[in-house]
Amino acid sequence: MIKTLLSGDLPRSRLLTAMLVVVLVGLALAPFLVSGARSLNVAATICVFVVLVASYDLLLGYTGIVSFAHTMFYGIGAYGVGLALHGMGPSWWAIFVGTAGALALSLVLALVIGLFSLRVRAIFYAMITLAVASAFSVLASQLSDFTGGEDGRTFKVPEILQPGFRLFDAEILGRVVDGKLITYYLVFFSALTLFLFMLRIVNSPFGRVLQAIRENDFRAEALGYRTVVYRTLANCLGALIATLAGVLMALWLRYVGPKTMLSFEVMTDILLIVVIGGMGTVYGAVIGSALFILAQNYLQVLMAQASAAMSGVPFLANLFHPDRWLLWLGVLFVLSVYFFPTGIVGRLRTKAPARGRS
């Protein structure tokens, strides 16, 4: 049962299994484990990023395609549902229309970029995606009548998802069942489903061909695989799943804006998480996202405490001043790449017998 759900791709390392279980249980029970809007926001962000990063890894880690357009697809999903809800009012129909429209636009863009440029050398492909993504981001900021420009758009979601909504008066485990809780579980279960779907894709005959193409596309062609077709399909799949991640994020935040959805910072976050978690393994997206987003949100708090504790030693206190959190995040990144060049998951798995790599 579990084996089928995980598509036969078990974690193959005790420590990794333990970490995955901790993340899964933590995310599943987050509304009951933590209090406060911020913590729940962190949990929801982790859910969305697991999907977003895993869909990027489908391209980078599995197929060997370097693309910088991934946030564009994420943004299309977020804007699609956000603008639909903004324009059509808070209904499920608007969510459906926005999502379907966004998926269609992403598919067309992925196909066009893919067919135009998957035949060219990888470096040109990366540059084309970068150009298209930048153009798109500028466009979203410029068309301010439609998109809300730099400020973005806030919008109302259907009633059942609004924070003020109460499903019933009683509490469960000391927590009211409000619209926020319902939205959280919508995000959580959607993310879980998408994650399991990607796990299946990478362990399907198709996923195996993607890895073959990454390893040696010339040979894959000689075996009879038309690599353009496979690359284009992988590109479209990654784009569609990133779009859905954007939809989930917009529903959670009830806001869309260029900074949160389209900026290059999101793209660098995705890249960092893929590298930290481990390329070419969807489990890396889980571990990487959890660690990275926790660090991004709590490193400052942690450092404030450390800084206060060391107030006797001005140099150390200064070094751990909360304003330097970005520096420390950078240091953590460099260290993790140095010690785990194959990512955390890659590192944990190499200790297991080589058998499983077939």
Place this chain on the structure above:
Amino acid sequence: MIGATAPFMVSKSNHVAKAFPMTTEHPVLSTHGVSIRFGGHIAVNNVSCEFRPGILTAIVGPNGAGKTTYFNLMSGQLSPTSGTVRLYGEDVTRLGAPQRTKRGIGRAFQLTNLFPNLTVLENVRLTVQSRAGLGLNMISMWASHVELIEKAEHFLHVTALGESRHELASALSHGDKRKLEIAILLALEPDIFMFDEPTAGMSVDEVPVVLDLIHHIKAQGDKTILLVEHKMDVVRSLADRIVVLHNGYLVADGDPAEVMASPIVQEAYLGTGMAEHV
């Protein structure tokens, strides 16, 4: 030999277009005045040649003669600057390698060309999977297609690689890499086999395994075999016909004994430091 079982699974050659007459009169593969130019250098120059089923053609010539390039033109890795390539009567000049592979061409490369970070078994399983047309299946688990795995293991057994099936291809010895290259070719179950110096760099005790395999393919009677080979004793023992390339030109083509004796071959070989192979 490797065990008493027949080294090949009984397989129908379902690549072939139904209407195509499978007699030795009709070439399955042919080139018509193909040339390819790399900058100022013409590596293959106006070569016309036909290949028929049941016949093993050895293609010989000194280093740099254009043998591998000629192979690339036929199996689709390269497109000719001029001329056409026909496969079962169909003009395939503009088709890429995957389409030609699907139509029955199988290629083993001179420079070993594997998936280095995948296991030996996975290298062959991917081939079997391609042959089974399952590559676009995203819904099932690869491991649930047991028949593909079993078939792949069979080809590893035939090439005496069964022991190292779970090793990474990059970890194999040179000789075993060459054997894996051949296992992949066998797993394609082609109708046209193209071997590019299959035994180059192998140790003496590994060579017979490969030659036995080629003998077996030949014994099936209906396969078209093209073999680039420098070792003249191998050519003598296997070839039904010899084609000589020299500086991109086809300079001799015919019965092995005649071709070997012809002055042009003597000159082409003896004149370019190939004497030790003759």
